[in-house]
Amino acid sequence: MTDPLASAPAAPALDLKGLTKSYRNGPTALDHISLTVDQGCFCVVLGSSGSGKSTLLKCITGLVTPCSGEIRVNGTPMTRKTLRTIGMVHQDFGLTERLTSAQNVMAGAASITPSWRIMLQAYPLPVQRKACQLLARVGLTEAHANRRVKALSGGQKQRVGIARALITDPSLILADEPVASLDPRTSAEIMQLLKDAARERNAAVLCSLHQIDLARAFADRIIGLQGGHIIFDGPPEELDHAALSTIFKADETGPRLKFAVA
Amino acid sequence: MTDIPTSSAAQAWRLKQPYGWRTLLVLAALFVFAAVSAERMQFDRMLNQIGDFAFASVGLKEDSQIGRGMGGVFQDMFPIAIAERRPVELIEHFDETNLPLFSHVETVRVDQSSLDPDTLQMNTITVEKAYLVEPVGYLVYVLGKMVETIEIAAWASLIAILFSLPLAWLCAGNYSPHPIVYGAARSLVSFFRAVPELISALFLVLAFGFGPIAGILALTLHSIGFLAKFYAEDIESADTGPQEALKAAGANDFTILRLAVLPQVLPSYTGLSFYILDRNIRMATVIGLVGAGGIGQELKGRFDMFQYDRVGTILLVIFLTVMALDLISARFRRDIV
Ligand SMILES: Nc1ncnc2c1ncn2[C@@H]1O[C@H](COP(=O)(O)OP(=O)(O)OP(=O)(O)O)[C@@H](O)[C@H]1O
Ligand SMILES: [Mg+2]
Numbered sequence: 001m002t003d004p005l006a007s008a009p010a011a012p013a014l015d016l017k018g019l020t021k022s023y024r025n026g027p028t029a030l031d032h033i034s035l036t037v038d039q040g041c042f043c044v045v046l047g048s049s050g051s052g053k054s055t056l057l058k059c060i061t062g063l064v065t066p067c068s069g070e071i072r073v074n075g076t077p078m079t080r081k082t083l084r085t086i087g088m089v090h091q092d093f094g095l096t097e098r099l100t101s102a103q104n105v106m107a108g109a110a111s112i113t114p115s116w117r118i119m120l121q122a123y124p125l126p127v128q129r130k131a132c133q134l135l136a137r138v139g140l141t142e143a144h145a146n147r148r149v150k151a152l153s154g155g156q157k158q159r160v161g162i163a164r165a166l167i168t169d170p171s172l173i174l175a176d177e178p179v180a181s182l183d184p185r186t187s188a189e190i191m192q193l194l195k196d197a198a199r200e201r202n203a204a205v206l207c208s209l210h211q212i213d214l215a216r217a218f219a220d221r222i223i224g225l226q227g228g229h230i231i232f233d234g235p236p237e238e239l240d241h242a243a244l245s246t247i248f249k250a251d252e253t254g255p256r257l258k259f260a261v262a
Numbered sequence: 263m264t265d266i267p268t269s270s271a272a273q274a275w276r277l278k279q280p281y282g283w284r285t286l287l288v289l290a291a292l293f294v295f296a297a298v299s300a301e302r303m304q305f306d307r308m309l310n311q312i313g314d315f316a317f318a319s320v321g322l323k324e325d326s327q328i329g330r331g332m333g334g335v336f337q338d339m340f341p342i343a344i345a346e347r348r349p350v351e352l353i354e355h356f357d358e359t360n361l362p363l364f365s366h367v368e369t370v371r372v373d374q375s376s377l378d379p380d381t382l383q384m385n386t387i388t389v390e391k392a393y394l395v396e397p398v399g400y401l402v403y404v405l406g407k408m409v410e411t412i413e414i415a416a417w418a419s420l421i422a423i424l425f426s427l428p429l430a431w432l433c434a435g436n437y438s439p440h441p442i443v444y445g446a447a448r449s450l451v452s453f454f455r456a457v458p459e460l461i462s463a464l465f466l467v468l469a470f471g472f473g474p475i476a477g478i479l480a481l482t483l484h485s486i487g488f489l490a491k492f493y494a495e496d497i498e499s500a501d502t503g504p505q506e507a508l509k510a511a512g513a514n515d516f517t518i519l520r521l522a523v524l525p526q527v528l529p530s531y532t533g534l535s536f537y538i539l540d541r542n543i544r545m546a547t548v549i550g551l552v553g554a555g556g557i558g559q560e561l562k563g564r565f566d567m568f569q570y571d572r573v574g575t576i577l578l579v580i581f582l583t584v585m586a587l588d589l590i591s592a593r594f595r596r597d598i599v
Contacts, residue, residue: 061509
């Protein structure tokens, strides 16, 4: 298949071809993953622990170097420059606790800010204004903006994390179990916020989760990951009992456990 | 009564015992080594002398070597020298109408015998000799030397901190630009740390001459060796979450260090830096002994001239300063860190 016409309006937000990763002294975490995520699609990667969700997202942002395969974002291959078209939300927030919320949000724009400004923490005024707007958008106040992240609750921290991911106007938002450490109610609020914020910008989302109910409630499309393979791909309505048991229950008799029993 | 249900297999278990014949062997070996080493270190002579001194001090013995050695010195040390009294003719540009603060001129008559060249007879003449007396002159001088000592330590600490920050970057395994740079930086830093201040000061005095320059440089080198190592270790052990997050956002190493690492390590850096300042002040009093400026240089000079009353003043000023610094830094640590 050759490249579609450059003028084609909708290069997919994310296009993975044959993505493979095996850790040096570990299992094959991703095994020839091919996946296309359309613009504006809220796509949830569902899988149990160790299924390769984090590895998949880390490969896209270059935190993990894949062994083979191709990654294209908006039709262009990934480089450090194109990273600014991606925003990432982390499971453990990935915020610098001793900086304020606003400083953390503006740090998301580090790749497009001159070094001397970073050195002095003197961000350009437009970046500062945008950080304020985003913090307001995720439901925080001026007091929160000037407070150290250390002094925020888990839910508030993840709101800051989302604001940071949005500051470069990404067309693709990656979220690695963004609500893993939050209570069910806060989880739903954060997922709603992520979905709304993405929709406002027509940004695609690739969000890993292990909570079935959240995946059902928010996803446009669910990818089931198990042992580094995509074993389910479809809308939430198609996620029936059989599909779930292949994603989750299969794990109980999965390779590792089988080994131990044999 | 119900017994805990017993399992026959568990009855055969053997738990690891904390001590065994190996412990005994190690202890015996340590004892032999200690005995040999104590012999080499002349422990017998040390105990003899201390015993003699103890007997002598309660009157059971005539005298002891320790008593003889220290007694004279301590007797000469008190009263300590506070005033300064100098012959006027030795003072350059002496101006009787414009004396230093609180000082006065004292004239004494001294008999001088001289040979009369005509009669070839010794005759005694009385001359007036003028002295400039400053009642707290020597104490002020020593305090000035103490301030100089603190200045040496402060400069050394400041320069060391400034150089250690970039050096720590090269020494941190996860941020060093290249393995060769990492190896070179690490070796340099451990070399700096391995050379004691007193020894580097000895050579720096040869290179730069007597005075504070050698002292500042000697302290700086050693402090860099200490700070860069511990700064680097803090960088290496910083929480990786924020660092990965910024890396995923396309930030470069410098940015990550500034925004994700520095805020994390800053409290620890502050503590380390204050520790090195504290230590440098104490070390700065010592390196003067080899001529590297500060109060130690004055101490060494007076000690060599057997002016023990002045030595007493110097020691008192050092002790009081170090104790005061201890109090200040303890309070400071409570408030800041
Ligand atoms: N740095 C690493 N070195 C070796 N193996 C690794 C490393 N990171 C992950 N793995 C392995 O790769 C597999 C996939 O891990 P990954 O972290 O992607 O799973 P996950 O789906 O994110 O799990 P979780 O839900 O617990 O976060 C696991 O078997 C894991 O042990
Ligand atoms: Mg994970």
